[in-house]
Amino acid sequence: ICERQKLEKQVLETRDDEQRRFSHDLHDGLGQYLTGILFRVLALERDLAADGSPRAESASQIAELVNETIAQAHDLALGIDPVPLRTNGLKCALDDLVKRLCRSRSIECEFECDARVECGDKAAATHLYRIAQEAITNAMKHSGATRIAVRLRKDAGGASLAVQDNGSGFAVDDAGCAGRGLTIMKHRAGLIGAVLEVQSEDAGGTLIQCRFALPQTTVAA
Known part of the structure; x- marks a missing residue:
């Protein structure tokens, strides 16, 4: 039984390590790309608004959607690797x-x-x-x-x-x-x-x- 418990623990720890790597890739990779897209959309919104274009509102809506996607990606990454490596x-x-x-x-x-x-x-x-x-x-x-x-x-x-x-x-x-x-x-x-x-x-x-x-x-x- 002890050997089985050790093996099960090793399997779970290996899986947790893989999930941790995936979480970091999700946060540092996809999260950064989405943030870059958000900045570009916000810049586009400002330019359109300065030109008096009615499309500025559409750009604003896109920015809101991207921002929501960033929040969802953050929550997903947090759910995969929830416990931070720090005190408390x-x-x-x-x-x-x-x-x-x-x-x-x-x-x-x-x-x-x-x-x-x-x-x-x-x-x-x-x-x-x-x-x-x-x-x-x-x-x-x-x-x-x-x-x-x-x-x-x-x-x-x-x-x-x-x-x-x-x-x-x-x-x-x-x-x-x-x-x-x-x-x-x-x-x-x-x-x-x-x-x-x-x-x-x-x-x-x-x-x-x-x-x-x-x-x-x-x-x-």
Whole structure:
């Protein structure tokens, strides 16, 4: 079992490395080209407006479309490689995730983080991010929740990542559509030596909590 887990972890890490390279190419390549196009269109709009041409409005509309495309490319690149290589990378990534997923939905979302929590390992941080992403997506798709809270906190012996909603809830042994997502989350947790706990009732509300170890330097702080 240990050898299988090591192999699965290596496969996922290789895939994550490939996704990271693709994300950088998308951001630094396509993103830069689109930005160049935007500058040219804006210059064209100014020239047309200076000449009193009615086509200036069309150029302005094209500029808006290009700007929206740049934003979508940025979001796509961020979704592929979400956790930045810097201090508090997981915290920043989760904060952005909550804002992006709840931006266009009538759901109240909040993110709380203990300043002392620092994962320290990008691969583990990415797995934790994906667990939160899956939990939030499940809540939005299946629970009918109007409120979702994401919390990253330090506790005895390590830290915990929790996603809680006020949705319809479900019987954990009969998760239905959400079952595959729970299986993936548990698998990711196992790969980083974490423990995933699910508390849900038919009466309503679900809490998904992942407990994980912190680097020794962080625990001792």
